[in-house]
Every structure is written in structure tokens, then in C-alpha cells.
Amino acid sequence: MDxxxxxxxxxxxxxxxxxxxxxxxxxxxxxxDGFVVIAAENGEEHARLGxxxxxxxxxRSVDRSRVKRVIRESFRNVRPDLPATDIVVLARSRTATIDNASLTAQLTRIWQRLARSAQ
Incomplete structure (x- = not known):
């Protein structure tokens, strides 16, 4: 990726x-397990994240910051492949106890489902 x-x-x-x-x-x-992601078409040319x-x-704020970093990094890497949608990521109660690799894997599956649903 460029x-x-x-x-x-x-x-x-x-x-x-x-x-x-x-x-x-x-x-x-x-x-x-870790997230609820809500996505809606946005009429723009690219995906946006909230x-x-x-x-x-x-x-704990340190856990919130860690989870935000994981979400942003995952989104940043797949953004060119996502359809033009507005995406809001909500955390679930058990998110703070899940390690970064698992959170990234969950987000990857969600991004794939999101891309498939837009086709």
C-alpha cells in the first residue's frame, strides 16, 4: 500500500x-465481541470514521486510548478499500480486556463484511 x-x-x-x-x-x-459498528452511506468519495x-x-482512560489507537490504525490501513460510508465504532463492556491483536482481527472481519454489504 502506498x-x-x-x-x-x-x-x-x-x-x-x-x-x-x-x-x-x-x-x-x-x-x-468487542465492538458495535454502525455504517451508513455518506455521499462522499471516501469512508469517514467516528x-x-x-x-x-x-x-480507564488508558484503555480507551489504546482501543482508539487500534481502531484508527485498522481503519487507516483499509480506508482506500472501504465504500463511501460514514462509520461509527462503539465499544462494548468487554472491549477493555481484549488484547490488541484480537481487536484488530475483529475489526478486519467487520471491514470485510462492510465492504461485501456495499456491493
Whole structure:
């Protein structure tokens, strides 16, 4: 993969509450052990990512930060292959206890399911 494609620019992020609300209102859910991912078409040319990791689900800030890094890295690597969708990732209660390799594997499966569902 070209390193320039594997970036996470501002244009690839959900920034406004209205963008999150739109995904929650019309999105399709993908569920695994660690995450609930909601995705909705966005009318843009590329996928965008939003994170909603509640303190209630992941108590320690160090764990929330670790999970966010894993999600961003996984998304950054597959972003060119994803359809033009807005994606919101929610954490589940057991996410903090899952190791990084397992979280990455779960996200990879979800990205594949998301790509298949858009075809």
C-alpha cells in the first residue's frame, strides 16, 4: 500500500454531532465481541470514521486510548478499500480486556463484511 494512502486526515473523520446522528438514524449494524459498528452511506468519495467509546463501557482512560489507537490504525490501513460510508465504532463492556491483536482481527472481519454489504 502506498504510504500516502494510509493516512488519517481530517476529511476522513466524523467531526460534527449531526454527522453522528445521521449514522445512528440510518445506519446498518455490525456486531462482534468487542465492538458495535454502525455504517451508513455518506455521499462522499471516501469512508469517514467516528469513535464513540463511552467511559461507562471502558472505565480507564488508558484503555480507551489504546482501543482508539487500534481502531484508527485498522481503519487507516483499509480506508482506500472501504465504500463511501460514514462509520461509527462503539465499544462494548468487554472491549477493555481484549488484547490488541484480537481487536484488530475483529475489526478486519467487520471491514470485510462492510465492504461485501456495499456491493
Amino acid at each position: 504510504p500516502r494512502q494510509a493516512t488519517f486526515p481530517r476529511a476522513a473523520r466524523l467531526l460534527r454531532p449531526s454527522q453522528y446522528t445521521g449514522v445512528f438514524a440510518r445506519g446498518q449494524k455490525f456486531v462482534c 469513535l464513540a467509546l463511552a467511559k461507562r463501557r471502558i472505565r
